Amino acid sequence: MSGVVLRRWTDEDLPVLQRSNTEEMTRYLGGPESNEKLLQRQVKNMRLWEAGEAHMFTVNTSWSRVPVGSVGYWKASNQNRDIYEAGWSIATQFQGRGLASNALEACILDAAAQNDRNTLFAFPRIDNVASNALCRRVGLIWQSEEDFEYPVGVPIRVNAWSVEQH
Numbered sequence: 347m348s349g350v351v352l353r354r355w356t357d358e359d360l361p362v363l364q365r366s367n368t369e370e371m372t373r374y375l376g377g378p379e380s381n382e383k384l385l386q387r388q389v390k391n392m393r394l395w396e397a398g399e400a401h402m403f404t405v406n407t408s409w410s411r412v413p414v415g416s417v418g419y420w421k422a423s424n425q426n427r428d429i430y431e432a433g434w435s436i437a438t439q440f441q442g443r444g445l446a447s448n449a450l451e452a453c454i455l456d457a458a459a460q461n462d463r464n465t466l467f468a469f470p471r472i473d474n475v476a477s478n479a480l481c482r483r484v485g486l487i488w489q490s491e492e493d494f495e496y497p498v499g500v501p502i503r504v505n506a507w508s509v510e511q512h
Contacts, residue, residue, distance in 0.1 A: 350448040352403035352417065352456070355391045362404050362413045363387055366435040374474040376497040394420060401456060405436065405449040414440040417449040419457045419466060424506070430457045430466040434480075450484050458511035466511055469494055469504040481507035 367378045379387070394400035400420035404413035415436035422431040432453055436446045450468075457466050468486060470477035482488070486507035494504040 349407065350414075350445055350452065351406045351408075352449065352452050353406055353413070355395060355402040355404060355416075355418070357388075357392060359391075359404055359413070359416075360384065360388045362416050365412075365437045366415065368438065370438055371435060374471045374477070376500055391418075401453075401460075403449075403453065403456075405434075405445060407440075407445065410440070414445055415449065417446075417453045419453060421463070422467070424467055427465065428463055429508075430460075430463045430511075432457070432466055432468045446480050447483055450480060454484065454509060454511070464511060465508050467506055467508045469506055472503045472505050478505055478507075481505070485509060 363384045366372070367384060369378060372378050391400070391402040395402060400418060402416060402418035402420075405415040405417055406413050415434065417432070417434040419430040419432040422429050424431075432450065434446055434450055434453070436449070454466055457463070467489075468477075468481050469492070470481065472478070472491060486509050489506040489508055492504055492506050494502050496502055
């Protein structure tokens, strides 16, 4: 029941963002966003894919009529190195089924196939137990604790997890 299929983000995927825009789902991300911010994120997901700067996907299963979440990666920089940064979100009602692990593993494989960055990182807050456990479970290696901003202007402390992609 934990098998997933990633589908390229489309202009019809705003409901995926809306399903994940709850207090519980955004606790480590600065809280729910306004409808305007969600619309901006939707447009940004499409624009960055077209520009070759990011790959955002919906996470789909054979047993749910709606996407269960999202996963993706984007070009970033860490300690003066060009990297990919990954992020994910599985809606609360679909959690606990291995979907995030399968989605992140598929996302890592997609990033490696691009063959233009040597490393993919994830930066969950240090107090986000579930996301840190997910990183460990899919084989990312803990590198360090780092200062971060998310959302922009809000300082947080994160764990830096990475996987080499040769």
